[in-house]
Amino acid sequence: MKVWSKRQKDIVILAVQGRLDAATSPFFEEQVLPMIAAGDKNFLLDLANLDYISSAALRRLLFFAKQAEDRGGRVALLSVQSPILEILDMAGFTQLFAIFTDQEEAIRSF
């Protein structure tokens, strides 16, 4: 799994590539938790290249979002491919996260 980050205004855009599961979630957390600790609170996860996400990773995603919310920010999702969207929907996560197809629109929503 690979994670790239860039900033636009006060929003951190994280592009995730590969599989997000119990084995790779700790790596993801290693990337994002220091950002929260440093004061970042708005995150846009670009999932265009995410191949798979397990329930264990979904739970970690929820914790990550909770921490962002506790600091007055939030986590939104961008370019979710249909198989991943189906998994998110199954787990009830489409009701928990704002999902966008257009990056500019997503940025404006923060």
Place this chain on the structure above:
Amino acid sequence: MPRKPSNLLYGVDESPGWIALVLMGFQHISLMAIAFIFPVIIIEAIGGNLEEAEGLIRMAMLATGVGTILQAVNRGPVGSGYLCPLLNGPAFLSASLMAGKMGGLSLIFGMTAVAGCFEAFFSRLLSRMRAVFPAEVTGTIVTMVGIEVVPLAIRKFLGIDRMHTVPDGTAILVAVITLGAMACFNVWGRGKLRLYSVLLGMIVGYAASAAAGLLSCETFQVMMDAPFFALPAVGHYGLSFEWVLLAPFLVAALSSALKTMGDVTTCQKINDVQWKRPDMVNISGGVLACGISNILSGMLGALGQSVSSSNIGLSIATGATSRRIAYSTGIILILLAFFPKFASIFVIMPTPIMGASLIFAVSFMILAGLQIIMSRMIDARKTFVIGISIIFGLSIEFAPELYRNVHPWIKPVFSSSLSLATICAVVLNLIFRIGIAKKTSLVLNPGENPSETIDHFMEEQGRAWGARSEVIYKAKAAMSEFYEAVVENTLTRKPVAMTVRFDEFNLDVDMAYEGKPIELSAARPDARDLLTDPDAPLRLAGYMIRSLADQASIESAAGQSCVRLHFNH
């Protein structure tokens, strides 16, 4: 129950109004008129006169009119129930030329009736031959059905016909205007404009032809000279039989049956947004209708019939696939056989308009075939089946001289790119099926990275089986979810054995391990549970496994547990 795609204005079971039915019937006949060239070719080859050619065209209208109606019947064993018009296509051309030169028209008609009997018999075997025609084979056939028409379409587009042997600038201009008009009406037109895009394009084409001088007074004289009403000379030439011609006519019938298979498969796909695989019982009804139509052709005194791919392309392009259009097309064709003056309108269609109409319809046909091929996962075996078949099929168009000296009995196989590609695809598919296990196993040991192992294992198997990628994805997700859950939650510390079985309709996964059974929860834990309840992650995993599969069950006895997942394919 098929679900109508949103791009169709009139689905197979829907009915446009009467005026629309008549206009769309004429639109289809305008495209079918291109095939009236084949009776003319036969008559010319056997030294017949213009009157005989005209009579043969009218018999073609009568026989294909009945055939088109039979094909659209959706009750009983005869007919596919789709708008799938029949015409005197090229499938029987080579065999008919041989018969005509040997024994005249009576021999052509007698042998055509025999070929029809064979096709009808073959149709009864089809429902048991599902394994012979997987998606990559039917997709290749449908693609080649479109490609086969390309040489004829391009020649007509460039204005090449019996009178003109080199491309003609004026004709090309008319063809470009006609095709441009059809495309404009289809792409930017809404409702009725899209529905009648070919007919409107043809009207523009006729106007351009008149302005360019392609429609002369002599052309209209043919129409003027034709009688208003005349009874078709049914069975005028009688029937005869020759053993030596049996093989070429049986091969022609087989080509026609395979073409029908490809065309009916396309009809199934374009009428059902949830289409997954060819319905062989329905195809069998379509081939039977074709066989009966050929028996009828022989009895009436018409050439052999096969399904018109161009017309299916037209129905995709216009978004109108209603079977009632087939009925109206059939009835109009039958009536035209009795009214030669009106029938002659279609005989005088300028060559570039024919070419533009064909190119327009074939574009849609080729894409339909490629979509069928890509609906499944492709591995090296399937790449060879598809690639080799298309290459050899195309070789007939690129280098026809290579096949000039084949034995006359098997000439029909090499007379069309479709026939050769189809036979290649069927044979190669049977060969490459050797060695594909329908059941396979994987053992995952603790400490391994299961996610990638499962991913590679299922991808490889999915491609070998030609499975649908979305089903394989769900199975992979459920298997990964399961393994992660039982290991992370220490339900087992031993290896997990996964056994996967596949056939065209089912994908089953059994996952056996030594340890406590996992709960396949029916209720999804909410966000609060996931943040606070330590058991919630395992419940979510069980819920996800259950939801990803179409059926899920768990068995547990003597410390051994087994989760069984079923996926509909």
